[in-house]
Amino acid sequence: MRQFRSMVYPYVLWIAIMIVVPMLMILLYAFTKEGNSVTTFRFTLENFGRFFRDAVFLDVLKRSLVIAVFTTVVCVLLGYPIAYVIASGPEKSSVFWILMITIPTWINMLVRTYAWVGILQDDGLLNHLLGLLGIGPFHIMYTTFAVVLGMVYNFIPFMILQIHTSLAKMDKSLLEAANDLGANRLQTFLRVTLPLSLPGVLSGITLVFLPAVSSFFIPKLLGGGQYVLIGNVIETQFLTSGDWNFGSAISLIMAIIIMLSMYLTRKVDTDPAANGRRE
Amino acid sequence: MEKDKKTGIGGKVILGITALFFYLPILYIIVFSFNDSRSLTKFSGFSLRWYEKMFADRTMMEAVVYTVVIAVLATVVSTIVGTLAAIGLSRSRRALRNVVEQVNNLPIMNPEIVTAIGLLMFFSAIGIAKGFATLLLAHIMFCTPYVILSVSPKLRSLDPNLADAALDLGATPVQALTKVIVPQIMPGIISGALIAFTMSFDDFIISYFVTGNGVNNISILVYTMSKRVNPSINALSTLVIVLITVALLIVNLIPFMRERRRKSI
Numbered sequence: 387m388r389q390f391r392s393m394v395y396p397y398v399l400w401i402a403i404m405i406v407v408p409m410l411m412i413l414l415y416a417f418t419k420e421g422n423s424v425t426t427f428r429f430t431l432e433n434f435g436r437f438f439r440d441a442v443f444l445d446v447l448k449r450s451l452v453i454a455v456f457t458t459v460v461c462v463l464l465g466y467p468i469a470y471v472i473a474s475g476p477e478k479s480s481v482f483w484i485l486m487i488t489i490p491t492w493i494n495m496l497v498r499t500y501a502w503v504g505i506l507q508d509d510g511l512l513n514h515l516l517g518l519l520g521i522g523p524f525h526i527m528y529t530t531f532a533v534v535l536g537m538v539y540n541f542i543p544f545m546i547l548q549i550h551t552s553l554a555k556m557d558k559s560l561l562e563a564a565n566d567l568g569a570n571r572l573q574t575f576l577r578v579t580l581p582l583s584l585p586g587v588l589s590g591i592t593l594v595f596l597p598a599v600s601s602f603f604i605p606k607l608l609g610g611g612q613y614v615l616i617g618n619v620i621e622t623q624f625l626t627s628g629d630w631n632f633g634s635a636i637s638l639i640m641a642i643i644i645m646l647s648m649y650l651t652r653k654v655d656t657d658p659a660a661n662g663r664r665e
Numbered sequence: 666m667e668k669d670k671k672t673g674i675g676g677k678v679i680l681g682i683t684a685l686f687f688y689l690p691i692l693y694i695i696v697f698s699f700n701d702s703r704s705l706t707k708f709s710g711f712s713l714r715w716y717e718k719m720f721a722d723r724t725m726m727e728a729v730v731y732t733v734v735i736a737v738l739a740t741v742v743s744t745i746v747g748t749l750a751a752i753g754l755s756r757s758r759r760a761l762r763n764v765v766e767q768v769n770n771l772p773i774m775n776p777e778i779v780t781a782i783g784l785l786m787f788f789s790a791i792g793i794a795k796g797f798a799t800l801l802l803a804h805i806m807f808c809t810p811y812v813i814l815s816v817s818p819k820l821r822s823l824d825p826n827l828a829d830a831a832l833d834l835g836a837t838p839v840q841a842l843t844k845v846i847v848p849q850i851m852p853g854i855i856s857g858a859l860i861a862f863t864m865s866f867d868d869f870i871i872s873y874f875v876t877g878n879g880v881n882n883i884s885i886l887v888y889t890m891s892k893r894v895n896p897s898i899n900a901l902s903t904l905v906i907v908l909i910t911v912a913l914l915i916v917n918l919i920p921f922m923r924e925r926r927r928k929s930i
Contacts, residue, residue: 390752390753390756390828390838390842390846391753391756391757392753393749393750393752393753394749394750394753394754394757394761394765395753396746396749396750397746397749397750397753397754397765397809398761398765400746400809401765401768401769402768404784404787404802404806405768405769405771405772405806406768407787408780408783408784408786408787409771409783411783411786411787411790412779412782412783412786415786467679468679468680468683471672471675471676471679471680472680474672474676475672475676476672479672483680485917486684486687487683487687489910489913490687490688490691492863492867492909492913493691493867493905493906493909493910494866494867494869494883494884494887494902494905494906494909495867495869496869496884496887496888497694497884497887497902497905497906498690498691500694500887500891500898500902501690501691501693501694501902502690503705503891504693504694504697504705504706505689505690505693507705507706509706509707510705510706511689511693511706539686539687539690543687596774596776597776597777599776600776600777600778600779602778602870603869603870603888606888607888607891617776617778620778620782621778624782624785624874625874630782630786633782634782634786637778637779637782640776640779641775641776641779644776
């Protein structure tokens with residue numbers, strides 16, 4: 387058993403340098419300001435104060451959260467029926483459809499987001515199709531709708547795959563039991579299928595909410611230069627303004643919000659009352 | 666879940682719309698890469714001019730080369746490092762294993778932009794010039810955790826006595842490693858390498874923050890070029906889509922074909 391144990395040590399050193407040190411640097415920068423001639427830097431909470439005192443930044447944070455929550459809700463509402471249909475079909479077609487959902491996730495996100503630019507133009511494909519139905523044309527590009535659409539398009543596969551996994555794992559005899567005991571299809575779904583698939587929904591929520599809240603190229607490509615989310619603010623601080631202290635503080639605020647929401651989601655998952663499991 | 670196991674008409678409609686939603690934009694970009702005009706909305710005729718332009722464009726070709734070279738190097742290094750680390754980890758004390766697993770999960774669980782700015786500040790602090798080296802180091806850093814995650818489950822289901830038996834029978838540790846352990850966990854290593862390759866090939870956020878001095882990958886180029894209309898992006902995108910799709914089909918079809926051959930024999 388002892389053989390090969392030492393093979394992990396180089397990797398321990400590597401992650402200490404490449405993962406732990408950069409994370410500590412974010413902490414250090416977030417809580418410091420460049421100093422004067424006496425000290426190279428000094429500890430301060432000023433970076434956080436600047437963020438929370440400024441209505442503009444708070445608005446950006448609020449908008450990012452609203453859009454991320456909205457995207458997540460849309461992904462659940464659309465993703466659940468899709469996963470359900472895939473899971474309830476014959477085995478062979480399930481495998482095929484899961485592959486169909488997976489392939490786009492392997493293609494470059496940036497390329498797939500850029501693909502919508504032509505479709506959403508005022509004289510683009512979507513408005514042409516809507517025109518055939520006698521509606522529109524609408525101005526879609528550079529609106530919140532376009533940004534949410536881009537996020538749903540990029541992130542909904544994670545939701546579908548998670549829900550499908552938990553639906554596929556479900557013990558099918560439970561459904562027969564419910565049926566034998568006189569439950570109709572709606573009752574079976576609400577009392578058996580839905581509660582049992584909830585863990586999949588919850589991990590899907592985390593997988594969608596996290597990239598949605600921190601995304602910065604989707605708002606830039608589909609929302610335009612004026613459309614600013616929290617990720618765009620971080621990008622600007624690091625690549626344009628060069629204020630690493632402030633940028634680190636914003637990233638930390640974002641990371642804490644994400645950790646809190648993941649903690650809450652996990653709490654729902656382990657709480658049997660909220661999970662709908664009744665004795 | 667239904668007894669007859671058939672997808673009903675409603676289900677077929679849902680699946681049809683889903684397929685359309687996922688593949689229409691991809692098809693759209695492929696079609697418009699052959700457009701004769703600059704327009705992204707009006708198709709005025711078939712032409713290969715954007716492909717000619719792409720192949721003649723030095724920055725585009727350089728980005729393609731950088732993307733492929735970085736992806737190959739990062740995949741090779743992270744697969745070897747990740748596999749060795751996972752094997753070592755499977756035999757480590759529980760406390761160390763827990764810590765390493767937690768830290769290993771950080772780049773996977775953290776928003777990419779947080780990992781990106783951490784690396785940016787780190788590289789700047791130790792004074793490595795932004796460019797190829799920082800890009801490669803960053804890619805190895807975020808690819809390796811996925812290799813470990815994909816190899817570790819295979820090691821858990823491996824009988825630990827196998828390697829000991831090989832050693833007792835006179836194999837050197839290297840032989841025990843390459844002839845006993847590695848063949849057993851090969852499926853995990855291959856899927857880990859595949860994940861590493863696509864993660865590296867498709868990465869935008871981390872690359873965008875840590876690179877510099879004119880070293881770009883395809884994603885960064887698409888991002889910076891998309892600010893104005895440039896149909897060569899469609900040609901470049903089509904190239905990316907075709908490459909990844911072919912690679913995926915091959916990987917997904919190989920086990921399927923093997924199965925078939927076995928059945929026909």
